Amino acid sequence: MPFAAHLGVFPLPVAGESRDAPPSVADIARVAVAALLDPARHAGKSYRPTGPKLLSVLEMTAVIGQIVGHKVRHLRTSLRIFYKAATGQGLEPILLSGLSHYFLDHWLRTA
Numbered sequence: 001m002p003f004a005a006h007l008g009v010f011p012l013p014v015a016g017e018s019r020d021a022p023p024s025v026a027d028i029a030r031v032a033v034a035a036l037l038d039p040a041r042h043a044g045k046s047y048r049p050t051g052p053k054l055l056s057v058l059e060m061t062a063v064i065g066q067i068v069g070h071k072v073r074h075l076r077t078s079l080r081i082f083y084k085a086a087t088g089q090g091l092e093p094i095l096l097s098g099l100s101h102y103f104l105d106h107w108l109r110t111a
Contacts, residue, residue: 002089005068009075010061013082013103019054020102027051079103 004010031049035042055063057074065072077085083096 001064001068003075003085004061004064004072008070008072010057010064010072011075011077011082011085012057013077013079014057015074015076017056017058019056021050021052021054022060023049023051 027049031047035047061072061074079100086096086099087093
């Protein structure tokens with residue numbers, strides 16, 4: 001998001017029209033609350049929260065543009081450059097390792 005807010009670009013190593021349902025903070029919170037309210041039911045399970053709507057990368061950039069108040073465009077980057085920029089912004093390696101699964105899933109769906 002910092003790149004979109006300050007530079008007007010949304011760098012992601014994806015392209016094409018595949019769609020994903022990015023979760024909102026509220027979606028993630030609902031999953032966390034459900035697990036905390038009934039821990040025995042969720043013990044040992046893993047969840048991937050998703051949002052309510054499937055969006056393409058171009059639709060995501062339009063939403064981000066509305067939020068930050070100016071036009072944002074998708075900038076396709078290599079995975080190496082994406083990770084370098086994300087690390088520079090302070091993202092933890094564990095989060096980045098999870099993103100690699102997202103990108104692999106995207107590439108398999110668009111191949």
